[in-house]
Structures are given as structure tokens and as C-alpha cells.
Amino acid sequence: MGESHPHSRISVHQALGDGSVADLLLWRNRRGAVLLLGSATLFWFLFEKAGYNFLSFVANVQLLFVVILFLWAKSASLLNRPMPPLPSLEISEASALKVSDALQVWLNRALSVAHDIAVGRNVKSLFQVSFVLWMVSLLGYFFNFLTLLYLGAILSLSVPVLYERYQDNIDDKLSVTHRVLQTQYRKIDETLLQKIGSRVAAKEKKMQ
Secondary structure, three states: OOOOOOOOOOOHHHHOOOOHHHHHHOOOOHHHHHHHHHHHHHHHHHHHHOOOOHHHHHHHHHHHHHHHHHHHHHHHHHHOOOOOOOOOOOOOHHHHHHHHHHHHHHHHHHHHHHHHHHOOOOHHHHHHHHHHHHHHHHHHHHOOHHHHHHHHHHHHOOHHHHHHHOHHHHHHHHHHHHHHHHHHHHHHHHHHHHHHHHHHHHHHHHHO
């Protein structure tokens, strides 16, 4: 195993964007991480185990919220007390631009992969996309969509922090695995090229 160079590589926090999302996923914002985990668990239990209907739940929560705000505002005007501290209920232009930029990056990446497969005939990309789609299909067979979302939240709050803690050991094992897969891929690629070459040569002999 080679020696690791922690100062020459990007940290997990930087890879996750170096912002509030990274703080949340790496449990540096413990209150937010606990709130996210608790909310995800509560929603999964309510809709998966308790059998609540999502639309009915959202409508009831909004109804309760509106009634509380109305009673609060009414009592505040009668008793000369402060009104409910509501934030500005609008999406800022900066937030909308951030979301659109993120979507543009993901869409361009997906279109680039599709171009490599359809036009560039990239066999490696085809195998990778096929494997990912097969895994998603397999998971969908065993778990419903809500459970998959809950598992995604659990993995998002566990995998990054575990990787940050054991990054050196994981990187070493991933490096070995990557070399083995590259070797196997080269063997498969060479075998396919040899078969294609032999077939082309056989056709040329028949045509002569």
C-alpha cells in the first residue's frame, strides 16, 4: 500500500460543496442532522407503518397551521401583542438561480453520458449505466418508493461521515478494486475486439 497524502487531495467536506449541506451530511450541524433524521423516520413511520395518506396528511397539517396563525393574529390584535413572526413567503431570485444551475449541471451530465453511449458507442459507460439501472430496478422490487427515499436519507447521513473517518483505508481498498476491475475490463475489451476482428477477417476472405 502506498502512503497517503492528505494535504494533496480534496477533503470530503470540500467534495460535498463546503457549505451548509456538507455540514449537515457530516454531522457538523448536529441539530440539523438530528432534525433531518428524526423527520425522515417520522414520515416513513406515518406513511409506511401507520398507513397515513400523504395528501390527507399534508392537507391536515396545512389546515392546522392556518388555523393556528389565524387565532394567533386575532388574539394579537385584541390583546395588543406582536403578530406571528412570519418570514417573507417568497422564493428569492438567488435561490431560484442556484436550483436552476444545479439542475443544469445534472441534466448536462446525463445528456453527456447518453451521447457517449448512443453516438460515441462507449461500452464502459453502457455497462455502468446498465448496472446502475439494474440495481435501481432490483431495489424497487424489494422496497417501495417511500422506503427507498428513507434509505437514501439514512445513507446520506451515514456514508459521508463514515468515509471521512476511515478515508485512508477505504481509498486503499477502492484503489485495489479499481485496478482489478480495470484489468478485467481490458481482458473483456480485448476479447471482444479479437472476436470482431476475426469475424471481419472471415467476411473479407469470403468476399475475395
